[in-house]
Amino acid sequence: MLLFNTAAADVFYKKQKTCPHCHSEHFSLSNHSKVLRFSILPIIPLSINYQHQCDACGYTSAVSWYSLPPLELASFIKYFIGLVLIVYILTKAILGIHEQADNEIRYLNEPKKFDTYFVYSDKFTGEPKRINNLKVAQLVEFDDKSMTFRVANYTYKYNKDIEIAMRTSMLVQDDYFSSKTMTFTKQQVKQFYEDNSIYKIMRPELYSLYGGFVMHPPKPKPLYAGVKLDKHNQQGITYFKDGQFKEAMESFTLSAKGGYSWGQLNLGQMYRDGQGTEINNEKAAYWLNKATLQGNPKAKIELAELCLSYDCSKLDTQ
Known part of the structure; x- marks a missing residue:
């Protein structure tokens, strides 16, 4: 099939009538129009040619386009589908060129x-x-x-x-x-x-x-940075698990004095429970309060429980 070609058009309105020549009921509208097409897509009609034709005797009579049935006239739009698409594509292209030019001016100015x-x-x-x-x-x-x-x-x-x-x-x-x-x-x-x-x-x-x-995207931020670990606190946890409470106490003390909230929490708990040292609620409350002030959620709970049995009114909570 040629890329551009012509073809006969189909008739939309096919109601049978009585033939004036042989009086049969096979007298109907036929379409002999020629349409320019792109492949199978109609672009524009080259000629409009309608006839009434009898399938029984072959009698034909010409039909002017303005006397066609309304439904057949309405179907004329099918002949211009390709033309409408061409106009649409050209319009989009022209508007795109103007939009690109406007954008380029804006990029220069801004x-x-x-x-x-x-x-x-x-x-x-x-x-x-x-x-x-x-x-x-x-x-x-x-x-x-x-x-x-x-x-x-x-x-x-x-x-x-x-x-x-x-x-x-x-x-x-x-x-x-x-x-x-x-x-x-x-x-x-x-x-x-x-x-x-x-x-x-x-x-x-x-x-x-x-x-x-065309440019390197920024490096993504880590989804979860995690808790920053303190080596003294980690060492204290290891000692604690092994039952070496005095060594754990020393490591937690180094961590707590270094300002690490989890080390302060662990040291406060050891003073409260008397592990590695004698029970000392004053020091326990002091270190638990230090951790709480840094926003440690567990220390806040532990301090609240301790204050039920110990007077925490002297603590600096600011």
Whole structure:
């Protein structure tokens, strides 16, 4: 089937009538119109030709389009489906071009780091003109008066080659951009754009263009940083599990005096329970209160229970 072709159209309204020639009931509307199509998609009618035709005797009579039944007239829209699609696509393309141009002006006036510029190498960098004359420049610094770019080490012959480089995330490779930067005044950059030395400007979305990374995304924060462990407290826990309470007491004391809330909690519990030392509720309350003031949730509970049997009114709770 040819890409563009013509074909006869079908009739929508097929009600049978009485043939005026042979009086049979096989007299119906037939459509001999020609329609230009793209593959099977109708674009526009080339001719409108309707007839009444008798299947019994072959008698035909011409029918003007304005005398067609309303349902058949309403079906004319099918002839223009392709044309409507073409107009829609062209309109979208034209609007897209204007939108891109408006965005580029905005990017020039309101720059952001990593805005990506498509440039002609000879005009933008002053290098000799070559067959492969297209390059990528990326904005890395700017202020009210100047803009600083890093320029690609790679050159391209066609714009599609740049798009492929972006799709494959080549721009984040260590050797893609030169270590040297180029600084221009904002007026110079605007002049580059006006004389087409810069022929396209794009702003990355989610660190990417054309589906590939053009800048390194920030490293994600750890989902859970965990509790910062203190070596003295950890050693004290080991001693405690082994029943070496005096050694545990010494380790917890070092941890507590170092300001570690869990060490303060453990030391307070040992004073309360008399493990590794004599029972001393005053010191127990002191260290449990220290841990509570640092926001240790377990120390808060332990202190509240201790204060049921010990006067904690003298504690500094601020």
